[in-house]
Amino acid sequence: MPDPAFTEPIGGERALAPAWINGVPHPLPDDPRVTLLDFLREQLGLTGTKVGCDHGQCGACTVIVNGRRVNACLTLAVTVAGDQVTTVEGLARPDGRLHAVQAAFLEHDAFQCGYCTPGQLCSAAALLDELALGEPSAVTPAVERVADIVLTDDEIRERMSGNLCRCGAYTNIVAAVRAAARAQNAHGRVR
């Protein structure tokens, strides 16, 4: 099977395939030092994804690559060749209907300054998918017993711990994630 990361050989040299950013193919930068974060913001003008610590400690740069949330600041852009990248700009449907987590963040006023919000939203969207897959967290009781996850507030806090909020909007963020999980009827039971 050909590696999807490469386009077919042209004149002997294989070129990196484009990355699919919110469904649109974009050629990747020539300079391998460019992070996915800087590529999105500086070269594609997708400034929804935010620069926080730039060291993988705050989660402001969280995007979803091939269905998994990752820190764009620690991802070299050239390494996502052939991959599907979803940023906060790609969470809503093309017709403008908001993702369940976006609607819940509005409803529950889950932000103050809003700087960490794009990362919080991408993280929460991926959290719902992880829950549906039955993935445990560090606070899931009895990890050895593979069972439905009960999405307690402790579970939400643990699963959102990769996203810092300097305003301290955590209380409403937890409420929003709880509501989004209910709205999506994610597999795990919500308490």
Next chain:
Amino acid sequence: MKPFAYRRVDDVPAAVRAAGDGARVRFLAGGTNLIDLMKQGVEEPEQLVDVSRLPLTAIEETARGEVTLGALARNSDVAAHRVIRMRYPALAEALLSGASPQLRNMATVGGNLLQRTRCPYFTDPAFAECNKRRPGSGCAARQGYTRMHAILGASDACIATHPSDMAVALAVLDAMIDVTGPDGDRSLAIGDFHRLPGATPHVETNLRPGELIVAVRLPASPFARRSHYVKVRDRASYAFALVSVAAAVGLDGGGMIRAARLALGGVAHKPWRVPAAEEALIGRRADSRAYADAADLLLQGARPLRDNAFKIELARRTVVRALTVAATRG
């Protein structure tokens, strides 16, 4: 970041060829630690060999009852895997206690083993003295804030700790590390993989130049189901261990211990095991007195620094708790 050449490889032999003798070349997998260190100017490779797409992501049970973790299996996938959760719960717990969901989605088995210490005097080149970064330059940490540093196995040259949770769990599961390189394939026991700092703290593992980790094997174990990982840290989540303990115990029908494994994290340059502490548990009743005695043996020779004497008592109590929970699993 200093300029570097980037090359993505499709198969393991190509990765080994691309790395050559390993000098100034780094394999790139999840990148969570390496890219960060490159931004800091701590790592300055001339070439990155991107191994992230190599077909080494499988988690499989073998006919011999072993479980093989591909070196590129993501930390999140290993932690969520049904077989790992049921047969090796301490490993799932250790992985879930590390980093954040985003980082666990990126980080790989092989990269986790090869991550560097988070000693702040190492990660910040503003400190001129660091025997890991610049061999022979000295150790700024010795005169610094040592709350996070080692109490066991340290040297005059280095007091850093190994930051991995996963490696501590692997230490009690008797894991084997399969590697390949210019001179072929070989396997190292987890206990022989990382090194104590001695006079050469910049040499952190027994990997040879250019070698690539391809898999971690977990042997079939009659008592790994009774294993547990406890991590104690300054905040509830997303922090490195002050102290952590992986424990596994085998019990007979009468509540007597017939096998045990214990390892400490956050206290040394590698997961800390003392076979005498484990042997002392054999034949004892599984109770807190036996566990405390084992903890004393495990911590024998501990030498606290100015700011971390608390780690000795913390580790002792954490050992008792980890063994207590492990023994109740079945």
